Amino acid sequence: MTDESxxxxxxxxxxxxRGHRKIFDHLNLTIKRGEVTALMGPSGTGKTTLLRLITxxxxxxxGAIYIxxxxxxxxxxxxxxxxxxxxxxxxxxxxxxxxxxxxxNVAFPxxxxxKLSRRLISHIVLTKLHAVGLRGAADMMPAExxxxxxxxxxxxxxxxxxxxxLIYDEPFVGLDxxxxxxxxxxxxxxxxxxxxxxIVVSHDVEEIATVxxxxxxxxxxxxxxxxxxxxxxxxxxxxxxxxxxxMADGPVAFHYEAPDYEEQLLGRENE
Amino acid sequence: MRRSVQxxxxxxxxxxxxxxxxxxxxxxxxxxSPGIFFSRFDLVVKQVYNTGALSLVIIMVCGLxxxxxxxxxxxxxxxxxxxxxxxxxxxxFALVKELGxxxxxxxxxxxAGTALTSEIGLMKATDQLSAMEMMAVNPVRRxxxxxxxxxxxxxxxxxxxxxGIGLFGxxxxxxxxxxVDVGSFWxxxxxxxxxxxxxxxxxxxxxxxxxxxxIAVWEGYNAVPTxxxxxxxxxxxxxxxxxxxxxxxxxxxxxxx
Numbered sequence: 090m091t092d093e094s095x096x097x098x099x100x101x102x103x104x105x106x107r108g109h110r111k112i113f114d115h116l117n118l119t120i121k122r123g124e125v126t127a128l129m130g131p132s133g134t135g136k137t138t139l140l141r142l143i144t145x146x147x148x149x150x151x152g153a154i155y156i157x158x159x160x161x162x163x164x165x166x167x168x169x170x171x172x173x174x175x176x177x178x179x180x181x182x183x184x185x186x187x188x189x190x191x192x193x194n195v196a197f198p199x200x201x202x203x204k205l206s207r208r209l210i211s212h213i214v215l216t217k218l219h220a221v222g223l224r225g226a227a228d229m230m231p232a233e234x235x236x237x238x239x240x241x242x243x244x245x246x247x248x249x250x251x252x253x254x255l256i257y258d259e260p261f262v263g264l265d266x267x268x269x270x271x272x273x274x275x276x277x278x279x280x281x282x283x284x285x286x287x288i289v290v291s292h293d294v295e296e297i298a299t300v301x302x303x304x305x306x307x308x309x310x311x312x313x314x315x316x317x318x319x320x321x322x323x324x325x326x327x328x329x330x331x332x333x334x335x336m337a338d339g340p341v342a343f344h345y346e347a348p349d350y351e352e353q354l355l356g357r358e359n360e
Numbered sequence: 361m362r363r364s365v366q367x368x369x370x371x372x373x374x375x376x377x378x379x380x381x382x383x384x385x386x387x388x389x390x391x392x393s394p395g396i397f398f399s400r401f402d403l404v405v406k407q408v409y410n411t412g413a414l415s416l417v418i419i420m421v422c423g424l425x426x427x428x429x430x431x432x433x434x435x436x437x438x439x440x441x442x443x444x445x446x447x448x449x450x451x452x453f454a455l456v457k458e459l460g461x462x463x464x465x466x467x468x469x470x471x472a473g474t475a476l477t478s479e480i481g482l483m484k485a486t487d488q489l490s491a492m493e494m495m496a497v498n499p500v501r502r503x504x505x506x507x508x509x510x511x512x513x514x515x516x517x518x519x520x521x522x523x524g525i526g527l528f529g530x531x532x533x534x535x536x537x538x539x540v541d542v543g544s545f546w547x548x549x550x551x552x553x554x555x556x557x558x559x560x561x562x563x564x565x566x567x568x569x570x571x572x573x574x575i576a577v578w579e580g581y582n583a584v585p586t587x588x589x590x591x592x593x594x595x596x597x598x599x600x601x602x603x604x605x606x607x608x609x610x611x612x613x614x615x616x617x
Contacts, residue, residue, distance in 0.1 A: 144494060146490060146493060170496040170498070171496070173494060173496040174496045176494060178491070178494040180487045180490070180491055181487075182486060182487060184486060184488050184490065184491035185488075185491075186492075187482075187483075187486070197495065197497075198495045198497070201495065201496075201497050202496065246495075250495075
C-alpha cells in the first residue's frame, strides 16, 4: 500500500492541444518522491511538453498538475518562482547563457538568489563543474564547447542550487560513451545521495533501464504503460514491445500520415 | 463579402489584442525599471555600452556628413541673398531640432535595435529565456529591462553627439571650405538658437529612445523562435521604428510649435 505523501507530482486528467492537434487526452500519472522516473515514448508524443506543463511553463487546458498537493496553475508568480527554486532542469540543448562564461553560467542561480560570498560561490561552482568533469573549462565560453560539454555544464548549473527535483530532458543525447557512463551514474548517485526526485525524458531504453525506478511510456496522449524497466521489457502490450525492442512494425507507424505513395509519385509526374 | 467582413473583424481584433499586449508589456518594463536601475546598475551600464558606445562610429560618421551636406545646401541658397553668415544657423536648427534626433533614432534602430531584437530572439529560440524562468529568474526583469534602459539612456547621448559632430561638419564646409567668417558663423548660431530649440531636440531624442528600445525588445521577446522568425522580427524592428519615429516627430513638433 502506498502512502499519499509519497506522491510528489500528480498529473490528473491532463488535456492539452496545440492548434487542432491533441497532445494529451486525460493523461494521469504520479511521480513518487525520491525515485528516478523515466518518461518515454515515440518522437512527437509530447514528453518535453509534459515537462513544460509540470514546471508551469505551459498551463493545462483541462485537468490539473499537483506538486505536493498544490495545484500549480493557481500559484502566483512569486509563489511559482519560490517553487522553481526547488527545481533544477537540464534542457535538451543545454540552454546556456551565451554571453556568460561556463563559470558564470553555473554561478548564475547562486548570484541571483543567494547572498553567499564570492569565495564560497566559487567553491560551489568548481565542485559542481568537477562532478561533471569540466572544472578545467570554467573560463571557456559556451560557443567554444561541444554539444556534449555544453550539456554537462548545463547539468552542473541545474544542480548548483541543490534542488529537490531534477528534471532531465534527453540527457544522454550527443554524449560520448565515457561521458554517457559518467552522467548515467551521476543521475543515479545524486538521486540517492541527496535524496532528491529525478524525472528523466529519454528515448534511450538501455540507459534509462539502468537508472530508472519507474517508467511511463506515453503514446496517443495517454500513459500506454508504466512500471519498472524490467516490467516494461516483459510486458505483453504490442506497443510497449515495439518501443522497448525498437521494432519497425507495430502499432506506432514509422511513417507520418501521408497519402498513398504510388499515387502521389505518379500524380506528381503527370502534373 | 461575408468572408471579407469576417477577415476585417478578425484582423482588427488581432490588432487591438496585440496593441493591448504591447501596452501591458511597456507597463511591465516601467514597473521593473527603477528596481533594476538602482539594484543592478552594472547590467544597465553594460547595455549602454552595447547599444550606445558600439553605435558611436556610425553616429559620428553620419553626423559629420549630414552636417556637411546641410552646410553645403545652406551656403548655396543663402549666398544668393548675401546671407552666408547664416549657414551655421540653418545647419544648427536642422540638426538640433530635427535631423539630430530623427536620424540618430533611425540609425539607432538599424544598428542597436536590430542587435537587441536578434539577441533576445535567439535567446528565446535557444531556450535561454525558458532556462532563466526555470531558475526562478524573471527574464523580463533580468534581460529585457537592462536592454530597454540601456537604449533609453544611450539614445539622447547619441543624438547630442550626432548634432555636435554635425555642427563640426557644417563648420568644416562653411568656414574652412567657403571661407565664411568663423566669428559670424558661431555667433549667429549663439544668438539665434534658443534654449527651447535645444529642449525640443532633447524631448524628441528621449521619446525616440523609449520608442526605439521598446519596439526592439518587444519584437525580440515576441519573435517566432526560429531562424526565419528572428529574421522577420529584426526586419520589423527597423520598419516599425522608422515609421514610429517619423509619426512621433510630427506629433511632438506640432505640440511644441
